[in-house]
Amino acid sequence: MISNLGQKSKQRKSLWQKKFSQPIKTLKDLIDFFGYELINHSPFQFLITEEYQKIFQEVHQKFRFQVTQYYLSLANIKNPRCPILLQILPDKKEIQDPFFKDPDPLREEENSPIYGLIHRYPDRVLWYVSHHCAVYCRFCFRKRKVSHRNSNFFSKTYNDIIHYIRSNPYIKEVILSGGDPLSLPDKTLEKTISDLKSIPHLFSIRIHTRMITTFPYRITKELCKIFAKHYPVTVITHFNHPVELTDIVYQKIQMLKFSGVIVLNQTVLLKNINDSLEIIEKLNLKLLRFGIIPYYLHLSDEVAGTYHFRTSLQKGLEIIRQLQGRNPGISIPRFMVDLPNGGGKVPLQNSYLIQYENKNKQYSFLNYEMNPKRIFYIKEKEDESL
Ligand code: SF4
Structure with missing residues:
Protein backbone atom coordinates (compact mmCIF):
# COMPACT_ATOMS: atom_id res chain seq x y z
CA MET A 1 0.00 0.00 0.00
CA ILE A 2 1.34 3.44 -0.81
CA SER A 3 0.85 6.19 1.65
CA ASN A 4 -0.58 9.16 -0.20
CA LEU A 5 -3.26 7.57 -2.38
CA GLY A 6 -6.94 7.36 -1.65
CA GLN A 7 -6.58 9.15 1.67
CA LYS A 8 -8.21 12.41 2.55
CA SER A 9 -5.84 15.21 1.65
CA LYS A 10 -5.03 17.61 4.44
CA GLN A 11 -4.15 20.23 1.85
CA ARG A 12 -6.60 22.98 0.98
CA LYS A 13 -9.22 21.81 -1.50
CA SER A 14 -8.92 23.14 -5.03
CA LEU A 15 -11.78 25.17 -6.47
CA TRP A 16 -13.14 22.25 -8.48
CA GLN A 17 -13.11 20.02 -5.40
CA LYS A 18 -15.11 22.62 -3.46
CA LYS A 19 -17.70 22.82 -6.22
CA PHE A 20 -17.73 19.03 -6.53
CA SER A 21 -18.44 18.74 -2.83
CA GLN A 22 -21.79 20.52 -3.23
CA PRO A 23 -23.75 18.14 -5.45
CA ILE A 24 -27.46 17.45 -5.05
CA LYS A 25 -27.86 14.19 -3.16
CA THR A 26 -31.41 14.12 -1.79
CA LEU A 27 -34.92 14.36 -3.19
CA LYS A 28 -35.52 17.43 -1.07
CA ASP A 29 -32.49 19.18 -2.60
CA LEU A 30 -33.72 18.22 -6.03
CA ILE A 31 -37.17 19.64 -5.35
CA ASP A 32 -35.63 22.81 -3.88
CA PHE A 33 -33.48 23.22 -6.99
CA PHE A 34 -36.51 23.57 -9.28
CA GLY A 35 -38.98 24.84 -6.72
CA TYR A 36 -42.13 23.07 -5.51
CA GLU A 37 -44.48 25.21 -7.60
CA LEU A 38 -42.67 24.65 -10.86
CA ILE A 39 -42.57 20.89 -10.28
CA ASN A 40 -46.24 20.87 -9.29
CA HIS A 41 -47.12 22.30 -12.71
CA SER A 42 -44.80 20.09 -14.68
CA PRO A 43 -44.85 16.56 -16.12
CA PHE A 44 -42.53 15.64 -13.22
CA GLN A 45 -45.24 16.29 -10.64
CA PHE A 46 -44.75 12.71 -9.38
CA LEU A 47 -41.50 13.88 -7.75
CA ILE A 48 -43.46 15.54 -4.96
CA THR A 49 -45.67 12.58 -4.14
CA GLU A 50 -45.24 10.38 -1.07
CA GLU A 51 -45.19 7.31 -3.26
CA TYR A 52 -42.17 8.59 -5.17
CA GLN A 53 -40.43 9.54 -1.94
CA LYS A 54 -40.53 5.86 -0.93
CA ILE A 55 -39.36 4.67 -4.35
CA PHE A 56 -36.55 7.22 -4.32
CA GLN A 57 -35.26 6.02 -0.95
CA GLU A 58 -35.46 2.37 -1.90
CA VAL A 59 -33.64 2.82 -5.21
CA HIS A 60 -31.12 5.27 -3.75
CA GLN A 61 -30.07 2.64 -1.20
CA LYS A 62 -29.10 0.25 -3.96
CA PHE A 63 -27.51 2.77 -6.29
CA ARG A 64 -27.00 6.27 -5.00
CA PHE A 65 -28.61 9.37 -6.41
CA GLN A 66 -26.32 12.32 -7.07
CA VAL A 67 -26.21 15.12 -9.61
CA THR A 68 -24.20 18.30 -9.98
CA GLN A 69 -25.93 21.66 -10.05
CA TYR A 70 -24.27 22.25 -13.42
CA TYR A 71 -25.74 19.12 -15.01
CA LEU A 72 -29.16 19.76 -13.49
CA SER A 73 -29.11 23.29 -14.91
CA LEU A 74 -29.24 21.70 -18.38
CA ALA A 75 -32.58 20.03 -17.56
CA ASN A 76 -35.96 21.21 -18.82
CA ILE A 77 -38.56 20.22 -16.25
CA LYS A 78 -41.39 21.12 -18.62
CA ASN A 79 -40.28 18.47 -21.09
CA PRO A 80 -41.63 15.01 -20.14
CA ARG A 81 -38.81 13.47 -22.17
CA CYS A 82 -36.07 15.72 -20.82
CA PRO A 83 -32.89 13.76 -21.66
CA ILE A 84 -31.08 15.08 -18.58
CA LEU A 85 -33.76 14.14 -16.05
CA LEU A 86 -34.41 10.75 -17.64
CA GLN A 87 -30.74 9.86 -17.18
CA ILE A 88 -30.55 10.78 -13.50
CA LEU A 89 -33.90 10.24 -11.76
CA PRO A 90 -34.22 7.03 -9.73
CA ASP A 91 -36.99 4.81 -11.10
CA LYS A 92 -38.68 1.80 -9.52
CA LYS A 93 -37.91 -0.20 -12.67
CA GLU A 94 -34.32 -0.25 -11.39
CA ILE A 95 -35.36 -2.57 -8.56
CA GLN A 96 -38.13 -4.38 -10.44
CA ASP A 97 -36.41 -5.36 -13.65
CA PRO A 98 -38.57 -7.97 -15.43
CA PHE A 99 -35.83 -9.25 -17.76
CA PHE A 100 -32.29 -8.43 -16.72
CA LYS A 101 -31.31 -10.12 -13.46
CA ASP A 102 -27.54 -10.30 -13.62
CA PRO A 103 -25.58 -7.44 -12.01
CA ASP A 104 -22.39 -8.38 -13.86
CA PRO A 105 -23.25 -9.99 -17.23
CA LEU A 106 -19.90 -8.89 -18.68
CA ARG A 107 -18.17 -11.11 -16.07
CA GLU A 108 -15.81 -8.36 -15.05
CA GLN A 349 -22.22 -3.62 -38.90
CA ASN A 350 -24.83 -3.76 -41.57
CA SER A 351 -23.41 -6.11 -44.14
CA TYR A 352 -22.77 -4.50 -47.50
CA LEU A 353 -21.19 -7.69 -48.81
CA ILE A 354 -24.01 -9.89 -50.18
CA GLN A 355 -22.17 -12.88 -51.60
CA TYR A 356 -19.08 -14.35 -53.16
CA GLU A 357 -19.39 -16.35 -56.37
CA ASN A 358 -16.71 -18.97 -56.57
CA LYS A 359 -17.21 -19.53 -60.29
CA ASN A 360 -16.56 -15.92 -61.35
CA LYS A 361 -14.40 -15.15 -58.31
CA GLN A 362 -16.58 -12.15 -57.73
CA TYR A 363 -18.03 -10.33 -54.70
CA SER A 364 -21.42 -8.58 -54.82
CA PHE A 365 -22.16 -5.52 -52.71
CA LEU A 366 -24.92 -3.16 -51.78
CA ASN A 367 -23.89 0.46 -51.29
CA TYR A 368 -24.90 2.82 -48.48
CA GLU A 369 -28.42 3.13 -49.95
CA MET A 370 -29.00 -0.60 -49.24
CA ASN A 371 -31.16 -0.76 -52.35
CA PRO A 372 -31.36 -4.41 -53.53
CA LYS A 373 -31.83 -3.18 -57.11
CA ARG A 374 -28.40 -1.56 -57.12
CA ILE A 375 -25.69 -4.23 -56.86
CA PHE A 376 -21.97 -3.51 -57.24
CA TYR A 377 -19.25 -6.06 -58.03
CA ILE A 378 -15.60 -6.53 -57.21
CA LYS A 379 -13.50 -9.22 -58.90
CA GLU A 380 -11.18 -11.11 -56.59
CA LYS A 381 -7.47 -10.71 -57.38
CA GLU A 382 -6.45 -13.63 -59.61
CA ASP A 383 -2.89 -14.09 -58.47
CA GLU A 384 -1.86 -12.99 -55.00
CA SER A 385 1.83 -13.26 -55.89
CA LEU A 386 1.67 -10.47 -58.46
S1 SF4 B 1 -22.04 5.62 -16.49
FE1 SF4 B 1 -20.01 6.38 -15.89
S2 SF4 B 1 -20.40 8.40 -15.02
FE2 SF4 B 1 -22.34 7.35 -15.07
S3 SF4 B 1 -22.51 6.39 -13.08
FE3 SF4 B 1 -21.59 4.84 -14.40
S4 SF4 B 1 -19.40 5.10 -14.18
FE4 SF4 B 1 -20.38 6.93 -13.34
Whole structure:
Protein backbone atom coordinates (compact mmCIF):
# COMPACT_ATOMS: atom_id res chain seq x y z
CA MET A 1 0.00 0.00 0.00
CA ILE A 2 1.34 3.44 -0.81
CA SER A 3 0.85 6.19 1.65
CA ASN A 4 -0.58 9.16 -0.20
CA LEU A 5 -3.26 7.57 -2.38
CA GLY A 6 -6.94 7.36 -1.65
CA GLN A 7 -6.58 9.15 1.67
CA LYS A 8 -8.21 12.41 2.55
CA SER A 9 -5.84 15.21 1.65
CA LYS A 10 -5.03 17.61 4.44
CA GLN A 11 -4.15 20.23 1.85
CA ARG A 12 -6.60 22.98 0.98
CA LYS A 13 -9.22 21.81 -1.50
CA SER A 14 -8.92 23.14 -5.03
CA LEU A 15 -11.78 25.17 -6.47
CA TRP A 16 -13.14 22.25 -8.48
CA GLN A 17 -13.11 20.02 -5.40
CA LYS A 18 -15.11 22.62 -3.46
CA LYS A 19 -17.70 22.82 -6.22
CA PHE A 20 -17.73 19.03 -6.53
CA SER A 21 -18.44 18.74 -2.83
CA GLN A 22 -21.79 20.52 -3.23
CA PRO A 23 -23.75 18.14 -5.45
CA ILE A 24 -27.46 17.45 -5.05
CA LYS A 25 -27.86 14.19 -3.16
CA THR A 26 -31.41 14.12 -1.79
CA LEU A 27 -34.92 14.36 -3.19
CA LYS A 28 -35.52 17.43 -1.07
CA ASP A 29 -32.49 19.18 -2.60
CA LEU A 30 -33.72 18.22 -6.03
CA ILE A 31 -37.17 19.64 -5.35
CA ASP A 32 -35.63 22.81 -3.88
CA PHE A 33 -33.48 23.22 -6.99
CA PHE A 34 -36.51 23.57 -9.28
CA GLY A 35 -38.98 24.84 -6.72
CA TYR A 36 -42.13 23.07 -5.51
CA GLU A 37 -44.48 25.21 -7.60
CA LEU A 38 -42.67 24.65 -10.86
CA ILE A 39 -42.57 20.89 -10.28
CA ASN A 40 -46.24 20.87 -9.29
CA HIS A 41 -47.12 22.30 -12.71
CA SER A 42 -44.80 20.09 -14.68
CA PRO A 43 -44.85 16.56 -16.12
CA PHE A 44 -42.53 15.64 -13.22
CA GLN A 45 -45.24 16.29 -10.64
CA PHE A 46 -44.75 12.71 -9.38
CA LEU A 47 -41.50 13.88 -7.75
CA ILE A 48 -43.46 15.54 -4.96
CA THR A 49 -45.67 12.58 -4.14
CA GLU A 50 -45.24 10.38 -1.07
CA GLU A 51 -45.19 7.31 -3.26
CA TYR A 52 -42.17 8.59 -5.17
CA GLN A 53 -40.43 9.54 -1.94
CA LYS A 54 -40.53 5.86 -0.93
CA ILE A 55 -39.36 4.67 -4.35
CA PHE A 56 -36.55 7.22 -4.32
CA GLN A 57 -35.26 6.02 -0.95
CA GLU A 58 -35.46 2.37 -1.90
CA VAL A 59 -33.64 2.82 -5.21
CA HIS A 60 -31.12 5.27 -3.75
CA GLN A 61 -30.07 2.64 -1.20
CA LYS A 62 -29.10 0.25 -3.96
CA PHE A 63 -27.51 2.77 -6.29
CA ARG A 64 -27.00 6.27 -5.00
CA PHE A 65 -28.61 9.37 -6.41
CA GLN A 66 -26.32 12.32 -7.07
CA VAL A 67 -26.21 15.12 -9.61
CA THR A 68 -24.20 18.30 -9.98
CA GLN A 69 -25.93 21.66 -10.05
CA TYR A 70 -24.27 22.25 -13.42
CA TYR A 71 -25.74 19.12 -15.01
CA LEU A 72 -29.16 19.76 -13.49
CA SER A 73 -29.11 23.29 -14.91
CA LEU A 74 -29.24 21.70 -18.38
CA ALA A 75 -32.58 20.03 -17.56
CA ASN A 76 -35.96 21.21 -18.82
CA ILE A 77 -38.56 20.22 -16.25
CA LYS A 78 -41.39 21.12 -18.62
CA ASN A 79 -40.28 18.47 -21.09
CA PRO A 80 -41.63 15.01 -20.14
CA ARG A 81 -38.81 13.47 -22.17
CA CYS A 82 -36.07 15.72 -20.82
CA PRO A 83 -32.89 13.76 -21.66
CA ILE A 84 -31.08 15.08 -18.58
CA LEU A 85 -33.76 14.14 -16.05
CA LEU A 86 -34.41 10.75 -17.64
CA GLN A 87 -30.74 9.86 -17.18
CA ILE A 88 -30.55 10.78 -13.50
CA LEU A 89 -33.90 10.24 -11.76
CA PRO A 90 -34.22 7.03 -9.73
CA ASP A 91 -36.99 4.81 -11.10
CA LYS A 92 -38.68 1.80 -9.52
CA LYS A 93 -37.91 -0.20 -12.67
CA GLU A 94 -34.32 -0.25 -11.39
CA ILE A 95 -35.36 -2.57 -8.56
CA GLN A 96 -38.13 -4.38 -10.44
CA ASP A 97 -36.41 -5.36 -13.65
CA PRO A 98 -38.57 -7.97 -15.43
CA PHE A 99 -35.83 -9.25 -17.76
CA PHE A 100 -32.29 -8.43 -16.72
CA LYS A 101 -31.31 -10.12 -13.46
CA ASP A 102 -27.54 -10.30 -13.62
CA PRO A 103 -25.58 -7.44 -12.01
CA ASP A 104 -22.39 -8.38 -13.86
CA PRO A 105 -23.25 -9.99 -17.23
CA LEU A 106 -19.90 -8.89 -18.68
CA ARG A 107 -18.17 -11.11 -16.07
CA GLU A 108 -15.81 -8.36 -15.05
CA GLU A 109 -15.24 -9.78 -11.59
CA GLU A 110 -14.35 -13.20 -13.02
CA ASN A 111 -11.72 -11.58 -15.18
CA SER A 112 -9.98 -9.76 -12.34
CA PRO A 113 -6.55 -11.13 -11.44
CA ILE A 114 -6.37 -8.42 -8.74
CA TYR A 115 -9.46 -6.74 -7.32
CA GLY A 116 -10.08 -3.60 -9.37
CA LEU A 117 -8.15 -4.75 -12.43
CA ILE A 118 -10.07 -6.32 -15.31
CA HIS A 119 -7.93 -8.32 -17.72
CA ARG A 120 -10.23 -9.73 -20.38
CA TYR A 121 -8.31 -9.16 -23.62
CA PRO A 122 -4.63 -10.09 -23.76
CA ASP A 123 -3.51 -6.64 -24.92
CA ARG A 124 -5.23 -4.32 -22.44
CA VAL A 125 -6.43 -3.95 -18.88
CA LEU A 126 -9.08 -1.79 -17.29
CA TRP A 127 -8.33 -0.33 -13.88
CA TYR A 128 -11.22 0.60 -11.57
CA VAL A 129 -9.56 3.57 -9.86
CA SER A 130 -12.53 5.26 -8.21
CA HIS A 131 -16.09 4.48 -7.17
CA HIS A 132 -17.06 8.18 -7.34
CA CYS A 133 -18.80 10.00 -10.18
CA ALA A 134 -20.04 13.57 -10.32
CA VAL A 135 -23.44 12.24 -11.41
CA TYR A 136 -24.76 8.71 -11.01
CA CYS A 137 -26.35 7.68 -14.29
CA ARG A 138 -29.27 5.34 -13.75
CA PHE A 139 -28.27 3.19 -16.74
CA CYS A 140 -24.72 2.61 -15.42
CA PHE A 141 -23.51 -0.88 -16.37
CA ARG A 142 -21.27 -0.97 -13.31
CA LYS A 143 -23.97 0.06 -10.83
CA ARG A 144 -23.27 -3.08 -8.80
CA LYS A 145 -20.20 -1.28 -7.44
CA VAL A 146 -20.06 2.36 -8.63
CA SER A 147 -21.08 4.74 -5.82
CA HIS A 148 -20.44 2.02 -3.21
CA ARG A 149 -17.75 3.05 -0.76
CA ASN A 150 -16.59 -0.52 -0.13
CA SER A 151 -16.05 -1.30 -3.84
CA ASN A 152 -12.74 0.47 -4.20
CA PHE A 153 -9.37 -0.68 -2.94
CA PHE A 154 -7.33 1.61 -5.16
CA SER A 155 -4.71 2.62 -2.61
CA LYS A 156 -4.41 -0.90 -1.14
CA THR A 157 -3.93 -2.65 -4.46
CA TYR A 158 -2.02 0.12 -6.26
CA ASN A 159 1.47 -1.41 -6.02
CA ASP A 160 0.24 -4.90 -6.91
CA ILE A 161 -1.57 -3.60 -9.98
CA ILE A 162 1.41 -1.57 -11.20
CA HIS A 163 3.58 -4.66 -10.65
CA TYR A 164 1.10 -6.85 -12.56
CA ILE A 165 1.07 -4.50 -15.55
CA ARG A 166 4.86 -4.13 -15.47
CA SER A 167 5.30 -7.90 -15.36
CA ASN A 168 2.99 -8.62 -18.29
CA PRO A 169 4.64 -7.51 -21.55
CA TYR A 170 1.55 -8.40 -23.61
CA ILE A 171 -0.38 -5.48 -22.14
CA LYS A 172 -0.23 -2.57 -24.56
CA GLU A 173 -2.91 -0.34 -23.09
CA VAL A 174 -4.25 0.64 -19.68
CA ILE A 175 -7.74 2.10 -19.36
CA LEU A 176 -8.36 4.12 -16.21
CA SER A 177 -12.04 3.80 -15.41
CA GLY A 178 -14.45 3.57 -12.53
CA GLY A 179 -16.52 5.38 -11.42
CA ASP A 180 -14.74 8.40 -12.76
CA PRO A 181 -10.94 8.62 -12.78
CA LEU A 182 -11.16 12.42 -12.86
CA SER A 183 -12.70 12.33 -9.39
CA LEU A 184 -9.19 11.52 -8.14
CA PRO A 185 -7.09 14.47 -6.96
CA ASP A 186 -4.51 15.78 -9.45
CA LYS A 187 -1.60 14.47 -7.38
CA THR A 188 -2.94 10.90 -7.40
CA LEU A 189 -3.78 11.06 -11.07
CA GLU A 190 -0.34 12.39 -11.94
CA LYS A 191 1.43 9.66 -9.95
CA THR A 192 -0.70 6.98 -11.60
CA ILE A 193 -0.11 8.29 -15.13
CA SER A 194 3.58 8.82 -14.43
CA ASP A 195 4.05 5.27 -13.06
CA LEU A 196 2.23 3.84 -16.06
CA LYS A 197 4.29 5.93 -18.49
CA SER A 198 7.45 4.43 -16.99
CA ILE A 199 6.39 0.95 -18.21
CA PRO A 200 8.13 0.52 -21.58
CA HIS A 201 5.69 -1.97 -23.16
CA LEU A 202 2.64 0.32 -22.75
CA PHE A 203 1.60 2.17 -25.90
CA SER A 204 -1.57 3.84 -24.67
CA ILE A 205 -3.12 5.28 -21.53
CA ARG A 206 -6.80 5.96 -21.79
CA ILE A 207 -8.99 7.78 -19.30
CA HIS A 208 -12.72 7.08 -19.44
CA THR A 209 -14.63 9.98 -17.94
CA ARG A 210 -18.09 11.49 -17.89
CA MET A 211 -16.89 14.41 -15.79
CA ILE A 212 -16.56 16.71 -18.83
CA THR A 213 -20.27 16.13 -19.47
CA THR A 214 -21.50 16.40 -15.89
CA PHE A 215 -18.93 18.70 -14.27
CA PRO A 216 -16.71 20.38 -16.89
CA TYR A 217 -15.06 22.60 -14.24
CA ARG A 218 -12.90 19.58 -13.43
CA ILE A 219 -10.82 20.43 -16.50
CA THR A 220 -8.38 22.92 -15.04
CA LYS A 221 -5.08 24.41 -16.19
CA GLU A 222 -3.31 22.24 -13.60
CA LEU A 223 -4.92 19.06 -14.92
CA CYS A 224 -4.08 20.02 -18.50
CA LYS A 225 -0.45 20.57 -17.48
CA ILE A 226 -0.34 16.99 -16.17
CA PHE A 227 -1.71 15.69 -19.46
CA ALA A 228 0.71 17.82 -21.47
CA LYS A 229 3.66 16.60 -19.38
CA HIS A 230 2.73 12.98 -20.05
CA TYR A 231 1.81 13.41 -23.72
CA PRO A 232 0.08 11.56 -25.28
CA VAL A 233 -2.90 10.68 -23.11
CA THR A 234 -6.28 9.69 -24.57
CA VAL A 235 -9.48 10.88 -22.93
CA ILE A 236 -12.71 9.11 -23.81
CA THR A 237 -15.65 11.37 -23.05
CA HIS A 238 -19.23 10.16 -22.59
CA PHE A 239 -21.83 12.40 -24.21
CA ASN A 240 -25.26 10.90 -24.88
CA HIS A 241 -27.26 13.86 -26.10
CA PRO A 242 -26.56 17.14 -27.97
CA VAL A 243 -27.88 19.26 -25.05
CA GLU A 244 -24.88 18.05 -23.05
CA LEU A 245 -22.52 19.85 -25.43
CA THR A 246 -22.49 23.35 -23.98
CA ASP A 247 -20.27 26.43 -24.40
CA ILE A 248 -18.30 25.60 -21.27
CA VAL A 249 -17.73 22.06 -22.57
CA TYR A 250 -16.40 23.57 -25.83
CA GLN A 251 -13.87 25.67 -23.89
CA LYS A 252 -12.75 22.72 -21.79
CA ILE A 253 -12.33 20.46 -24.82
CA GLN A 254 -10.19 23.17 -26.42
CA MET A 255 -8.02 23.23 -23.30
CA LEU A 256 -7.57 19.47 -23.48
CA LYS A 257 -6.75 19.57 -27.17
CA PHE A 258 -4.21 22.37 -26.71
CA SER A 259 -2.56 20.14 -24.09
CA GLY A 260 -2.12 17.41 -26.67
CA VAL A 261 -4.89 15.14 -25.40
CA ILE A 262 -6.51 12.79 -27.92
CA VAL A 263 -10.26 13.16 -27.33
CA LEU A 264 -12.77 10.52 -28.43
CA ASN A 265 -16.36 9.97 -27.36
CA GLN A 266 -18.53 7.02 -26.46
CA THR A 267 -22.31 7.14 -26.34
CA VAL A 268 -24.81 4.67 -24.93
CA LEU A 269 -27.95 4.22 -26.98
CA LEU A 270 -30.77 4.87 -24.51
CA LYS A 271 -34.47 4.24 -25.05
CA ASN A 272 -36.57 7.41 -25.22
CA ILE A 273 -33.46 9.53 -24.61
CA ASN A 274 -31.32 9.36 -27.74
CA ASP A 275 -32.54 6.37 -29.77
CA SER A 276 -33.37 8.23 -32.95
CA LEU A 277 -31.47 9.03 -36.11
CA GLU A 278 -32.08 12.73 -35.64
CA ILE A 279 -30.54 12.88 -32.15
CA ILE A 280 -27.58 10.60 -32.82
CA GLU A 281 -26.79 12.47 -36.05
CA LYS A 282 -26.97 15.85 -34.32
CA LEU A 283 -24.88 14.60 -31.40
CA ASN A 284 -22.09 13.24 -33.57
CA LEU A 285 -21.93 16.27 -35.84
CA LYS A 286 -21.78 18.53 -32.80
CA LEU A 287 -19.04 16.37 -31.28
CA LEU A 288 -17.05 16.84 -34.46
CA ARG A 289 -17.53 20.59 -34.27
CA PHE A 290 -16.22 20.47 -30.69
CA GLY A 291 -13.10 18.60 -31.86
CA ILE A 292 -14.18 15.22 -30.45
CA ILE A 293 -14.13 12.10 -32.61
CA PRO A 294 -17.21 9.86 -32.14
CA TYR A 295 -15.69 6.48 -31.30
CA TYR A 296 -18.31 4.06 -29.98
CA LEU A 297 -22.10 3.87 -29.91
CA HIS A 298 -22.96 1.14 -27.39
CA LEU A 299 -25.99 -1.06 -27.17
CA SER A 300 -26.70 -0.87 -23.44
CA ASP A 301 -25.70 -3.99 -21.53
CA GLU A 302 -27.96 -6.64 -20.00
CA VAL A 303 -27.37 -5.35 -16.48
CA ALA A 304 -29.99 -5.89 -13.77
CA GLY A 305 -32.12 -2.79 -13.34
CA THR A 306 -31.49 -1.26 -16.77
CA TYR A 307 -33.94 -3.01 -19.08
CA HIS A 308 -36.04 0.14 -19.45
CA PHE A 309 -33.03 1.89 -21.05
CA ARG A 310 -32.42 -0.87 -23.59
CA THR A 311 -33.20 -0.34 -27.28
CA SER A 312 -33.43 -3.11 -29.84
CA LEU A 313 -30.24 -4.08 -31.59
CA GLN A 314 -32.07 -3.59 -34.87
CA LYS A 315 -32.70 0.05 -34.03
CA GLY A 316 -29.00 0.67 -33.48
CA LEU A 317 -28.11 -1.00 -36.78
CA GLU A 318 -30.75 1.06 -38.56
CA ILE A 319 -29.40 4.32 -37.14
CA ILE A 320 -25.85 3.43 -38.22
CA ARG A 321 -27.13 2.42 -41.66
CA GLN A 322 -28.84 5.75 -42.11
CA LEU A 323 -25.78 7.70 -41.00
CA GLN A 324 -23.58 5.94 -43.53
CA GLY A 325 -23.13 7.87 -46.77
CA ARG A 326 -25.03 10.88 -45.46
CA ASN A 327 -22.52 12.14 -42.90
CA PRO A 328 -18.75 12.62 -42.76
CA GLY A 329 -17.12 9.25 -42.10
CA ILE A 330 -15.30 10.57 -39.02
CA SER A 331 -18.65 11.52 -37.45
CA ILE A 332 -19.91 7.93 -37.54
CA PRO A 333 -19.11 5.89 -34.43
CA ARG A 334 -18.72 2.13 -34.40
CA PHE A 335 -21.82 0.39 -33.07
CA MET A 336 -20.66 -1.94 -30.30
CA VAL A 337 -22.15 -4.70 -28.25
CA ASP A 338 -20.46 -6.13 -25.19
CA LEU A 339 -21.44 -9.79 -25.33
CA PRO A 340 -23.06 -11.22 -22.22
CA ASN A 341 -21.31 -13.99 -20.30
CA GLY A 342 -18.00 -12.18 -20.67
CA GLY A 343 -17.76 -12.55 -24.46
CA GLY A 344 -16.22 -9.11 -24.84
CA LYS A 345 -16.89 -6.23 -27.20
CA VAL A 346 -17.65 -6.75 -30.88
CA PRO A 347 -18.47 -4.14 -33.55
CA LEU A 348 -21.81 -4.59 -35.30
CA GLN A 349 -22.22 -3.62 -38.90
CA ASN A 350 -24.83 -3.76 -41.57
CA SER A 351 -23.41 -6.11 -44.14
CA TYR A 352 -22.77 -4.50 -47.50
CA LEU A 353 -21.19 -7.69 -48.81
CA ILE A 354 -24.01 -9.89 -50.18
CA GLN A 355 -22.17 -12.88 -51.60
CA TYR A 356 -19.08 -14.35 -53.16
CA GLU A 357 -19.39 -16.35 -56.37
CA ASN A 358 -16.71 -18.97 -56.57
CA LYS A 359 -17.21 -19.53 -60.29
CA ASN A 360 -16.56 -15.92 -61.35
CA LYS A 361 -14.40 -15.15 -58.31
CA GLN A 362 -16.58 -12.15 -57.73
CA TYR A 363 -18.03 -10.33 -54.70
CA SER A 364 -21.42 -8.58 -54.82
CA PHE A 365 -22.16 -5.52 -52.71
CA LEU A 366 -24.92 -3.16 -51.78
CA ASN A 367 -23.89 0.46 -51.29
CA TYR A 368 -24.90 2.82 -48.48
CA GLU A 369 -28.42 3.13 -49.95
CA MET A 370 -29.00 -0.60 -49.24
CA ASN A 371 -31.16 -0.76 -52.35
CA PRO A 372 -31.36 -4.41 -53.53
CA LYS A 373 -31.83 -3.18 -57.11
CA ARG A 374 -28.40 -1.56 -57.12
CA ILE A 375 -25.69 -4.23 -56.86
CA PHE A 376 -21.97 -3.51 -57.24
CA TYR A 377 -19.25 -6.06 -58.03
CA ILE A 378 -15.60 -6.53 -57.21
CA LYS A 379 -13.50 -9.22 -58.90
CA GLU A 380 -11.18 -11.11 -56.59
CA LYS A 381 -7.47 -10.71 -57.38
CA GLU A 382 -6.45 -13.63 -59.61
CA ASP A 383 -2.89 -14.09 -58.47
CA GLU A 384 -1.86 -12.99 -55.00
CA SER A 385 1.83 -13.26 -55.89
CA LEU A 386 1.67 -10.47 -58.46
S1 SF4 B 1 -20.40 8.40 -15.02
FE1 SF4 B 1 -20.01 6.38 -15.89
S2 SF4 B 1 -19.40 5.10 -14.18
FE2 SF4 B 1 -20.38 6.93 -13.34
S3 SF4 B 1 -22.51 6.39 -13.08
FE3 SF4 B 1 -22.34 7.35 -15.07
S4 SF4 B 1 -22.04 5.62 -16.49
FE4 SF4 B 1 -21.59 4.84 -14.40
